[in-house]
Amino acid sequence: MRILVIEDDPGLRRSLSATLKEEGFAVDQAADGEEGLFKASEGLYDALVLDVMMPKLDGWQVLEQLRPQHTVPVLMLTARDSVPDRIKGLNTGADDYLTKPFDSDELVARIRALIRRTSGKTQSQIEINGLLLDTARRSLSKDGQEIELTAREYSLFEYLALHRGEVVSRSLLYERLFDENDNSLSNLLDVHVSNLRKKLGASIITTRRGHGYCIE
Amino acid sequence: MKRPFQSIRWRIQVWHGLILFIAIAAFCVTAYQLAWLNQSRRIDREIQRHERQLFKSLTEANESYFSERNNGNKRIPFPEELYQIFETGKIQLPEEALNEFSGNASGYYYFAFANADGELLLKSENAPDQLNFLPLPDEVGMQEEFRTLGNLRESAHSFNFGFRIIIGHDIQSELEEKHRFGWSLGASGCGLWLIGLLGGWWLAGKAIRPIQSISQTATRIAEGNLNERINTAGTDSELDQLSHVLNHSFDRLNAILEQQRQFTADASHELRTPLTILLSESQRMCKRGKSRSEADYQDAFDLCHDACIRMRDLVESLLLLARQDSNSPNHLPCDCDLAPLIQDSCAQLRSLADSKDIAFELELETCPLHADPNLLKVVLNNLIGNAIQHHQGKGHVWVSCRPLVKQIELTVKDDGPGIPEADLPHIYDRFYRADKSRNSQDGHSGLGLALVKAILQTMGGEITVQSQQGTGTTFKVKLT
Numbered sequence: 001m002r003i004l005v006i007e008d009d010p011g012l013r014r015s016l017s018a019t020l021k022e023e024g025f026a027v028d029q030a031a032d033g034e035e036g037l038f039k040a041s042e043g044l045y046d047a048l049v050l051d052v053m054m055p056k057l058d059g060w061q062v063l064e065q066l067r068p069q070h071t072v073p074v075l076m077l078t079a080r081d082s083v084p085d086r087i088k089g090l091n092t093g094a095d096d097y098l099t100k101p102f103d104s105d106e107l108v109a110r111i112r113a114l115i116r117r118t119s120g121k122t123q124s125q126i127e128i129n130g131l132l133l134d135t136a137r138r139s140l141s142k143d144g145q146e147i148e149l150t151a152r153e154y155s156l157f158e159y160l161a162l163h164r165g166e167v168v169s170r171s172l173l174y175e176r177l178f179d180e181n182d183n184s185l186s187n188l189l190d191v192h193v194s195n196l197r198k199k200l201g202a203s204i205i206t207t208r209r210g211h212g213y214c215i216e
Numbered sequence: 217m218k219r220p221f222q223s224i225r226w227r228i229q230v231w232h233g234l235i236l237f238i239a240i241a242a243f244c245v246t247a248y249q250l251a252w253l254n255q256s257r258r259i260d261r262e263i264q265r266h267e268r269q270l271f272k273s274l275t276e277a278n279e280s281y282f283s284e285r286n287n288g289n290k291r292i293p294f295p296e297e298l299y300q301i302f303e304t305g306k307i308q309l310p311e312e313a314l315n316e317f318s319g320n321a322s323g324y325y326y327f328a329f330a331n332a333d334g335e336l337l338l339k340s341e342n343a344p345d346q347l348n349f350l351p352l353p354d355e356v357g358m359q360e361e362f363r364t365l366g367n368l369r370e371s372a373h374s375f376n377f378g379f380r381i382i383i384g385h386d387i388q389s390e391l392e393e394k395h396r397f398g399w400s401l402g403a404s405g406c407g408l409w410l411i412g413l414l415g416g417w418w419l420a421g422k423a424i425r426p427i428q429s430i431s432q433t434a435t436r437i438a439e440g441n442l443n444e445r446i447n448t449a450g451t452d453s454e455l456d457q458l459s460h461v462l463n464h465s466f467d468r469l470n471a472i473l474e475q476q477r478q479f480t481a482d483a484s485h486e487l488r489t490p491l492t493i494l495l496s497e498s499q500r501m502c503k504r505g506k507s508r509s510e511a512d513y514q515d516a517f518d519l520c521h522d523a524c525i526r527m528r529d530l531v532e533s534l535l536l537l538a539r540q541d542s543n544s545p546n547h548l549p550c551d552c553d554l555a556p557l558i559q560d561s562c563a564q565l566r567s568l569a570d571s572k573d574i575a576f577e578l579e580l581e582t583c584p585l586h587a588d589p590n591l592l593k594v595v596l597n598n599l600i601g602n603a604i605q606h607h608q609g610k611g612h613v614w615v616s617c618r619p620l621v622k623q624i625e626l627t628v629k630d631d632g633p634g635i636p637e638a639d640l641p642h643i644y645d646r647f648y649r650a651d652k653s654r655n656s657q658d659g660h661s662g663l664g665l666a667l668v669k670a671i672l673q674t675m676g677g678e679i680t681v682q683s684q685q686g687t688g689t690t691f692k693v694k695l696t
Contacts, residue, residue: 009489011519015496018516022500079488080481100488104496 001115001155002026002044002176006036006062007051007077016049019104020111024138024151026179033057037065044175045072046115049107052078052089060092067093073114077102112136119162126161128215129204133161140200147199152177156192160205160215169212224427225420232416237409244405252394256369259387260362263371266325267383270313274298277310295358299379302329302337309338318342324386332378347382350374367391426455430462442470482647486530486662490523497523533663536594537646540670554583554592554617554624554695561596562615565604572609579616583624585695591671598664599628599691606689607632626693634685643681644669 003025007013010031017027028045030036034056040048048066052059059076066074076094078085086097095117096110112135116124124136132141138154140147149157155177160168173189193205193213206214278301301307317325317340328339330349339347350372353359359374370384433446445466446459497516501508562569562576569576603613607630614629635643642648647662672679676696683689 009493011493011522012489012496015493015500015516015519019496019500022503079485101492101495104499107496 001046001159002028002179003047003049003111004028004030004036004039004045005049006030006033006040006054006059007049008032008054009051012051016104016107020049020108021179022151023108024155025111026155026177028179033059033062037062040066040070040072043070043072046118046176047111048072048074049111050074050076050094052076052080052085060088063089063092063094071118073118075107075110075114109136116162126164128161128164131200131204133158135162142200149196149199153192153196153199156189157196157200157205160213164215167208167211167214173212223424225417225424228420228423229413229417232420233409233413236412236416240405240409240412244401248398248401251397255390255394256362256364259369259385259390260371263325263362263369263383263385266316266385267327267371267381269316270327270383271298273310273313274307277308277313278306281306295373295375295379295381296377299331299375299377302331302379307338314340320386322386322389326384328382328384330380330382332380334380343382343384344368348372349380349382352376352378352380426453426459430455430459434462437466442466442473479646482662483530483534486647487527490526490530493523494520530663533667537663537667537670540667540674548590549586549588551584551586552589552592554585554626555580557589557592558596558600558615558617558626561593561600564597565600568601569604569613572604572607573611574604574607574609575612577612577614579614579618581618583617583619583626585624587675587695591675595668595671595693596626598668599693602664603628603630603632603689606630620694622696624695626695627690628693629688629690631688634687634689635681635683636685640681640683 001024003020005013005016005020005027007016007029008031013029013031017029020027028039030039033054036048036050036054037057039045040062050059050062054062057065059078063074063076066072073095074093075096075098076089077098077100078089079100089097095114098107098110112124116135124134126133126135130142131147133139134141135158138158140149140154140157156173159173159176170189177189193207197205204215206216208214275298281301317327320342324342326340326343328343328347328349329337330347331337332352334349336347348365350359350361352374353376355376357376361372363370363372364387367386367388368384369387370382373381430446433444436444445463448456448459448463497520501513501516558578558580562578566576600613600615607613611631614627617624617626619625639648644665646666648666669679672693672695678694680692681689682692
């Protein structure tokens with residue numbers, strides 16, 4: 001899952017990014033509305049975290065220019081907590097709203113819920129070939145036994161599970177799972193996939209040569 | 217609901233009723249009196265006419281006696297002469313006079329004559345038994361009196377030669393008429409009064425209605441509906457003027473409240489971002505605490521520390537501002553000199569200036585003044601700090617102070633980018649920043665100039681600004 005954090009305050013931007021990264025998201029940052037709009041327009045992200053008060057372009061303007069071409073879920077962060085402001089945010093096309101100061105667990109939970117909703121799943125638990133994926137707890141278990149996964153491995157599995165039945169290309173996986181500052185080697189993805197196969201069994205993830213990976 | 221007699225409407229009504237009652241009563245009494253006076257005069261004239269008639273008929277009846285004495289000249293005799301006939305006892309009584317002065321039918325007339333000793337010389341048979349003749353006059357020839365005895369009206373005469381006359385008239389019907397008139401006057405007076413009261417009640421209500429509407433609106437405003445205003449669409453009456461004054465006060469109060477609300481909202485808004493950083497970083501650190509590297513912790517603590525400093529600066533500025541607002545005498549003025557304070561300030565800001573390659577140009581004269589040096593430092597730090605922070609780098613900041621007559625002039629000038637013209641009127645507004653981002657990363661809370669202005673106001677100083685985009689900004693402060 002790749003997320004773009006558009007926030008002008010450098011301290012908060014750093015803190016948010018660190019929190020989200022630790023939760024297994026790939027995180028890109030933008031320091032103002034213009035940069036944020038530019039990055040978001042590429043369409044690489046599973047969700048946007050958008051601050052309202054920003055220089056150059058504020059949150060509303062970014063949202064207005066982004067919609068309706070891009071349907072990426074947007075969570076707005078604002079220091080204003082009046083009802084008209086919330087209504088304005090939701091009317092402009094924001095999918096959710098959080099008022100500063102907020103609990104970072106709540107932020108993460110809301111982002112997950114947003115992503116889940118856009119991928120058409122309403123439940124946080126997904127059952128795949130005898131494996132139980134809990135997106136809320138970020139855990140994978142088999143017969144009640146939890147399987148230890150690294151954050152990257154989990155993200156990879158979750159992405160494939162949420163797009164079950166689709167063939168996900170390697171480049172798309174790179175885009176979604178690694179942020180712009182990751183200059184990983186190109187075979188890093190293969191390492192993660194082979195690790196997952198070791199832990200979960202070889203049949204769970206199929207490789208379509210020349211296309212990508214898929215969970216049937 | 218108020219007690220009825222406390223309301224203005226009732227008071228107006230009571231006073232109006234009282235005054236109206238007095239006026240109507242005075243009018244009725246006067247009318248009654250005038251009418252009776254008129255009636256009495258008419259009755260008296262009537263009595264006099266009957267008296268003359270009686271005399272005339274007496275003369276005619278005793279014509280032979282008078283023509284003898286007057287050698288045939290016909291005239292109405294003097295009472296003395298009439299008296300003489302009575303004395304002689306040979307008086308003839310005329311028939312018609314007797315018809316006129318007889319009977320007890322309503323409105324009858326009677327007469328009586330007496331001599332000096334009170335002996336009755338002659339009276340009509342219907343005259344009452346008790347007759348009060350006038351006493352004889354002392355020297356003047358005649359005494360005359362009209363009087364009312366019960367339901368009788370009498371005209372009494374007495375002459376100094378001993379002749380006394382009473383002509384009387386029954387005024388029963390007139391008295392009854394007078395009573396009837398009195399009652400009808402009273403009734404119509406009461407009716408008029410009631411109509412007046414009703415009219416007064418209506419008028420008082422009409423006069424009071426705008427007040428009621430004003431008070432209702434004011435109540436609604438007091439209940440928190442601050443945007444409501446009193447309807448002033450009417451004539452330009454005193455109440456309308458009152459409404460205008462009230463509306464104006466409401467506007468001002470509302471503006472002050474709005475300003476206060478905005479200030480509180482801004483203050484909490486400014487505190488929210490550092491709070492969020494603190495919350496999110498501390499939460500992050502609490503999770504998976506053991507697997508973290510030292511550098512990770514260091515990073516988080518740095519972030520938290522920065523956030524805390526921002527909050528501290530903000531809270532201090534707010535407190536200082538609140539103290540200036542409350543005008544409490546919390547500053548301690550003493551005799552000090554502005555020049556060394558400026559040097560201190562510049563020394564503090566030197567490293568920041570060096571990092572942006574900005575040179576200080578100081579031109580300081582001794583400027584003794586009586587003020588709180590700590591507040592002066594706040595002013596200096598803000599003005600000089602702003603000049604450096606808003607500078608694009610590589611330039612100068614000029615600071616000078618010099619004594620004028622009874623005043624001290626401080627000038628802070630820079631060759632930075634200048635302030636856009638649209639922002640100039642707002643630079644002293646609280647939380648106003650020329651860029652709308654509310655980006656406080658460089659240490660601006662948007663309170664600096666507001667604080668400077670507030671401090672100078674309590675000190676009795678003033679501040680002016682000149683700025684041109686591209687060439688720089690000059691702040692001039694005058695302190696007394």
